[in-house]
Amino acid sequence: MSYIDEVIAQVIRENPAEPEFHQAVREVLDSLRVIVDRNEAAMRRVALLERLVNPERQIKFRVSWTDDSGQVRVNTGYRVQFNSAIGPFKGGLRLHPSVNLGIIKFLGFEQVFKNSLTGLPIGGAKGGSDFDPKGKSDREVMDFCQSFMTELCKYIGEDTDVPAGDIGTGAREIGFLFGQYKRITGSFEGGVLTGKGLSYGGSLARREATGYGLLYITRQLLRTRGLELADKTVSVSGAGNVAIYAIEKAQQLGAKVVTCSDSNGWIYDPEGIDLAALKTIKEVRRQRLTAYTDFRPNAEYHSGRGVWQVPVDIALPCATQNELTLDDARALKANGVLAVAEGANMPSTREATDYFLENGVLFLPGKAANAGGVATSALEMSQNSERRPWSFETVDHKLEDIMIRLFANIDEAARTYGLEGNYVAGANIAGFERVRAAMNAQGII
Numbered sequence: 001m002s003y004i005d006e007v008i009a010q011v012i013r014e015n016p017a018e019p020e021f022h023q024a025v026r027e028v029l030d031s032l033r034v035i036v037d038r039n040e041a042a043m044r045r046v047a048l049l050e051r052l053v054n055p056e057r058q059i060k061f062r063v064s065w066t067d068d069s070g071q072v073r074v075n076t077g078y079r080v081q082f083n084s085a086i087g088p089f090k091g092g093l094r095l096h097p098s099v100n101l102g103i104i105k106f107l108g109f110e111q112v113f114k115n116s117l118t119g120l121p122i123g124g125a126k127g128g129s130d131f132d133p134k135g136k137s138d139r140e141v142m143d144f145c146q147s148f149m150t151e152l153c154k155y156i157g158e159d160t161d162v163p164a165g166d167i168g169t170g171a172r173e174i175g176f177l178f179g180q181y182k183r184i185t186g187s188f189e190g191g192v193l194t195g196k197g198l199s200y201g202g203s204l205a206r207r208e209a210t211g212y213g214l215l216y217i218t219r220q221l222l223r224t225r226g227l228e229l230a231d232k233t234v235s236v237s238g239a240g241n242v243a244i245y246a247i248e249k250a251q252q253l254g255a256k257v258v259t260c261s262d263s264n265g266w267i268y269d270p271e272g273i274d275l276a277a278l279k280t281i282k283e284v285r286r287q288r289l290t291a292y293t294d295f296r297p298n299a300e301y302h303s304g305r306g307v308w309q310v311p312v313d314i315a316l317p318c319a320t321q322n323e324l325t326l327d328d329a330r331a332l333k334a335n336g337v338l339a340v341a342e343g344a345n346m347p348s349t350r351e352a353t354d355y356f357l358e359n360g361v362l363f364l365p366g367k368a369a370n371a372g373g374v375a376t377s378a379l380e381m382s383q384n385s386e387r388r389p390w391s392f393e394t395v396d397h398k399l400e401d402i403m404i405r406l407f408a409n410i411d412e413a414a415r416t417y418g419l420e421g422n423y424v425a426g427a428n429i430a431g432f433e434r435v436r437a438a439m440n441a442q443g444i445i
């Protein structure tokens with residue numbers, strides 16, 4: 001059995017009931033065969049792959065909090081510090097009822113390669129809880145966040161591990177988490193969390209960064225094929241942070257976005273999504289998407305899934321993992337899609353990804369396409385160290401530059417190994433090479 005197959009088998013054996021983690025490891029290691037096969041003996045000797053797939057540290061803890069009726073509730077908190085070879089651990093906190101250790105491990109593993117691709121000094125981590133902020137009062141969310149941080153604060157720090165937002169963790173939650181960290185440690189350590197509010201050390205353009213970065217890299221991809229975003233029709237899934245700012249930048253670049261979704265249903269607006277209405281519903285009122293047709297009576301609301309059945313030129317999945325299946329991929333292709341770029345983490349199933357690669361659909365994986373968020377978090381850390389905020393334009397230009405360079409790197413890595421146009425392989429290889437060099441330089445740890 002090859003070294004890679006042995007390690008995949010070991011991951012499955014030692015981490016049972018963690019299918020998303022298996023999926024992420026398999027996808028990355030499959031693309032590294034071209035490197036590992038050439039260096040197998042040396043890599044085996046230092047157990048490089050075993051160290052790569054085993055997190056440096058995993059923390060699991062109880063989070064007790066009190067609801068508005070006075071009832072005590074208990075959730076589980078996680079922080080998986082995956083790899084710090086190239087910098088302090090860095091990665092978001094997900095608050096969603098589906099969260100379990102396997103999901104946090106898949107996200108942490110992906111984060112290692114994504115952070116490496118940004119070219120910035122940040123290692124990979126992820127955390128979160130099965131707490132659901134939806135439908136909770138501000139006081140309940142604060143109580144949860146304070147309890148969560150009371151444990152987490154023992155393991156983080158601006159040079160150690162720097163958490164950020166993710167699904168369910170937005171500006172409100174980051175504010176409560178930061179306040180509690182400051183209260184416990186007695187120090188204003190700005191760089192310990194990113195995604196902070198602008199009044200206390202946050203970065204302009206961080207809120208927009210993942211969505212904007214997704215569009216910058218998609219535009220770059222299209223340009224290599226002599227295409228432009230202007231006048232293209234786009235479908236987006238999700239209606240959260242990534243989706244909203246992907247829609248905003250797509251519209252600014254002249255594209256027409258006709259869909260968005262939440263976990264209950266989806267919108268088809270043939271005249272183009274009304275962004276102001278969407279922001280009011282999701283950012284101000286925290287409502288469900290059913291409210292959209294109050295603003296736009298001609299739009300259609302459908303319950304369940306269906307975004308990928310709409311004919312478009314470009315598809316941008318921005319909701320959650322495994323939301324785009326093989327059937328969806330076939331429908332997109334049959335309807336003439338040119339490109340798919342992942343705003344979410346691993347939104348396409350492995351079968352869907354393979355289908356795109358084998359059927360001539362341009363495909364950018366999430367670890368490259370959504371890296372603008374964490375890259376801008378690293379820019380927030382720079383501003384915190386410097387104690388000086390940068391303008392929106394400065395951050396936005398740096399973000400655009402990072403995404404253009406990132407695309408060039410993954411394109412080059414794919415070509416180097418004879419896999420031209422395969423950006424899944426390109427991203428995994430380019431992300432891995434930097435981490436491997438740092439791990440080798442630092443000895444056996």
Ligand code: NDP
Pocket residue numbers: 165166167168169210238239240241242243261262263264318319320321323343344345370371373374
């Ligand atoms: P938000 O919580 O702001 O929004 C998530 C959106 O996806 C919501 O519309 C939500 O609908 C929908 N959604 C969540 N879970 C499901 C599900 N199981 N089925 C269907 N829809 C679902 O999160 P973000 O926008 O921040 O994150 C979206 C994705 O992007 C995630 O994969 C995240 O890991 C990734 N990402 C985020 C970054 C960031 O900077 N925020 C950076 C890089 C990646 P509902 O409200 O109904 O639950």
